[in-house]
Amino acid sequence: MQVSYNFDEVVDRRDTGSLKWHYSDDTIPLWVADMDFKAAPPILNAIEQAVQHGILGYTKPTKALYDAIINWHGSRYDLALNQENILFSPGVVPSLALMMNVFTDIGDAVLVNAPIYTPFMSKVEQNGRTLITSSLQESEDKYRLNLVDIEAKIIEHNVKLYLLCNPHNPGGRVWTPDELNALLTICKKHDVAIVSDEIHQDLTLSGHTFTPFLTLAAGYEHKVVSLTSMTKTFNIAGIKGSMIFAKDAALIQKISQQQQLNDEYELNLFAYTAMRSAYSEGSEWLSQALEYIEGNINLTMQYFAEHLPKIKVMRPEASYLIWLDCAAYSQDDQQLYNALRAARVELNAGIKYGEEGHSKMRLNVACPRAVLVEGLNRIHHAFSTI
Numbered sequence: 001m002q003v004s005y006n007f008d009e010v011v012d013r014r015d016t017g018s019l020k021w022h023y024s025d026d027t028i029p030l031w032v033a034d035m036d037f038k039a040a041p042p043i044l045n046a047i048e049q050a051v052q053h054g055i056l057g058y059t060k061p062t063k064a065l066y067d068a069i070i071n072w073h074g075s076r077y078d079l080a081l082n083q084e085n086i087l088f089s090p091g092v093v094p095s096l097a098l099m100m101n102v103f104t105d106i107g108d109a110v111l112v113n114a115p116i117y118t119p120f121m122s123k124v125e126q127n128g129r130t131l132i133t134s135s136l137q138e139s140e141d142k143y144r145l146n147l148v149d150i151e152a153k154i155i156e157h158n159v160k161l162y163l164l165c166n167p168h169n170p171g172g173r174v175w176t177p178d179e180l181n182a183l184l185t186i187c188k189k190h191d192v193a194i195v196s197d198e199i200h201q202d203l204t205l206s207g208h209t210f211t212p213f214l215t216l217a218a219g220y221e222h223k224v225v226s227l228t229s230m231t232k233t234f235n236i237a238g239i240k241g242s243m244i245f246a247k248d249a250a251l252i253q254k255i256s257q258q259q260q261l262n263d264e265y266e267l268n269l270f271a272y273t274a275m276r277s278a279y280s281e282g283s284e285w286l287s288q289a290l291e292y293i294e295g296n297i298n299l300t301m302q303y304f305a306e307h308l309p310k311i312k313v314m315r316p317e318a319s320y321l322i323w324l325d326c327a328a329y330s331q332d333d334q335q336l337y338n339a340l341r342a343a344r345v346e347l348n349a350g351i352k353y354g355e356e357g358h359s360k361m362r363l364n365v366a367c368p369r370a371v372l373v374e375g376l377n378r379i380h381h382a383f384s385t386i
């Protein structure tokens with residue numbers, strides 16, 4: 001029997017240690033990337049069973065876990081993995097930082113496309129590498145890679161590592177095989193390693209097809225790693241836990257050795273339990289969640305067209321984050337942020353994603369529709385005060 005999940009349910013997240021809901025007033029948080037939906041019941045049941053069992057000891061990945069990961073990625077994305085291709089990590093961001101030591105030395109140049117999810121920039125700089133950015137170009141309401149600029153920067157700065165975000169946060173692009181192959185050709189030509197953060201992969205929306213970078217990397221697998229997780233997909237980000245995929249045995253060994261240095265290769269019991277259950281029993285919840293999210297995206301697009309047509313809205317191809325260009329209202333990033341906060345709604349300031357995010361805001365629409373509508377009304381009010 002098909003179960004129908006209720007994404008309209010409003011769950012009070014205050015005083016739960018939630019990063020998103022940290023306010024002492026009734027502010028609506030439409031910022032950090034987690035969803036205000038309860039996680040899939042099969043995952044919650046699996047965690048409950050682990051608690052009921054009563055012993056929460058150390059974990060070791062089992063064949064059942066590997067099989068669940070391998071089947072999910074093989075059946076959805078044609079990504080052929082075996083157990084030896086998979087390592088575990090506490091998170092995708094910790095893995096991004098780890099990759100600095102796998103592929104580069106202190107001072108080496110690392111390239112990212114801005115605007116970009118903030119840790120892509122901060123982890124490079126905090127780890128003593130040189131951050132090089134190539135601005136994405138906007139055409140037909142989408143971001144595009146500037147391949148000429150990317151190659152020129154690689155040559156000019158002797159770039160050693162390229163950090164790709166696919167699907168892209170904050171722009172929502174799902175890069176096409178043509179775009180990815182063009183990037184691969186450039187990186188191969190200049191011997192640049194590629195780390196692809198694919199954490200938003202499962203949130204690809206209708207009409208778009210996600211391509212794992214590793215499916216294109218034959219012949220260059222010693223220089224390609226992908227990072228992903230079940231946490232974004234199934235709204236269990238607080239659990240922490242992720243995967244590292246690489247298809248070259250020597251590369252996997254090198255990554256594993258780096259992980260041993262800080263003993264950062266184990267999954268906590270809840271991450272193990274959630275990951276296994278998510279990839280074996282979560283697909284129905286995910287397809288219903290995506291349908292709901294798509295409904296929220298449509299509603300938001302219509303709302304802006306009707307009430308705030310001067311804001312340019314970038315429709316995402318994946319995930320629930322909508323990139324808003326508010327330049328028609330203000331060139332002052334702090335003023336934009338403050339006006340929204342004064343209207344008791346919080347969005348991410350685009351400027352945090354690089355200079356390219358000037359006058360932009362990032363809106364998270366993964367919440368019950370009633371909450372979204374109230375949030376949009378507050379955004380509307382905020383812009384009437386600027």
Ligand SMILES: Cc1ncc(COP(=O)(O)O)c(C=O)c1O
Nearest residue numbers: 033091092093094117169199242
């Ligand atoms: C592109 C991207 N990578 C990584 C993360 C966070 O990953 P983790 O919580 O596994 O460190 C996010 C969260 O929003 C993200 O958008």
